[in-house]
Amino acid sequence: MADPTAQSLLADLARLAGVLGPAVRPVDTDRLLATITRSARQLFGARACSIALLTEDDSELVYTTASGEGEDDVTGMRLPSGTGIAGWVVMSGQPVAISDLESDARFARDVAEGTGYVPRAMLAVPVNDGDRVLGVMTLLDRDDGRPGAEQDMALLAVFADQTALTLRTERALGDLGRTLLATLARAAGDGTDLAAAADRAGDEVPPVSADLLELAGLFADLQRMGEAEHRLALRVVREVTAYAARRRPRAGR
Template identity: 50%
Template structure:
């Protein structure tokens, strides 16, 4: 069996892209994205995008204290907003700068331990997903699993340990795939 040769950064990108693509599919959404918190710069950074904006948004930065994603990152609380035109936290100017302004969204923090690593957003999910507390719980469960896997990759990278390859990488990707299948079956 051929061993994967990607760096930890490649593995992290692949993991995050898998998470947003799965979230988009599970909730029938127009888009899904992950923002990671850059604490030093006090910014949220688009790290993975599926759907609207995926061609150009990765790497785009926003102030961590603005918008619904900023609120979720600060509070550590998940949120469903069915009508963004009526939500005072929605930063329409930031959404317009992404070239896609959603009508509704679901957002959950990516939490590991007591630390918020970032935010997973699902934009314009199908209506039955937007209004169900059970669906928000499902997204939060998915985000918690993604945060654990992401933290392992980031900790290894920050510690300067050898890249996550071979069996460790394969196990991480199998975990994400198994979680995706479980979530799709639950729908």
């Protein structure tokens, strides 16, 4: 019979798995987002660029990343999700280009003043993950007189797509980490092996997809195998990744 104290600790681990799982994330996520905003600002000759993401309940916009004017004050700022032009973009799911912010009733001047920089023009596009809007990417006071500026809306959307891809990768690894932790807690608690525990982890971690649960079980099977099997699995994953990259539609095609 399992030690009651150990069982209690394992039960705590299972409950905490949902919180701890997202810690298994790409270590460079924040750096990648910072690079995206910095690169966009430089490419467009803009005074500032930022990324704001919706909270889980869609009630707030959180400015997670900023580059340029007012970046220290903007980073970490939280606003009700319908606030200002950024709020309008996430609520409508539509991009917007405004050359005279002062004449636009949606412009939240008080928020801008709080950052120490009041822009005159803005370009903003939603950050979409499929049918769901994750947030908004905003560009302030770009150089609209440079060659090719008429394509800026489409180009900024490419940066927003890269942002969505980065966030999707982070979420997938967080879900996988949460699944693995819950699986480990179950296996240690009832004496089953990891693969069997992964098959039953769906009841413990409902937000995780069936595909991730199967993947966790396969990882458990794989770790019991030898180096040759590990190398074979790695080669298969690499080939699948390369195949998917070749099938991805290219821009302009």
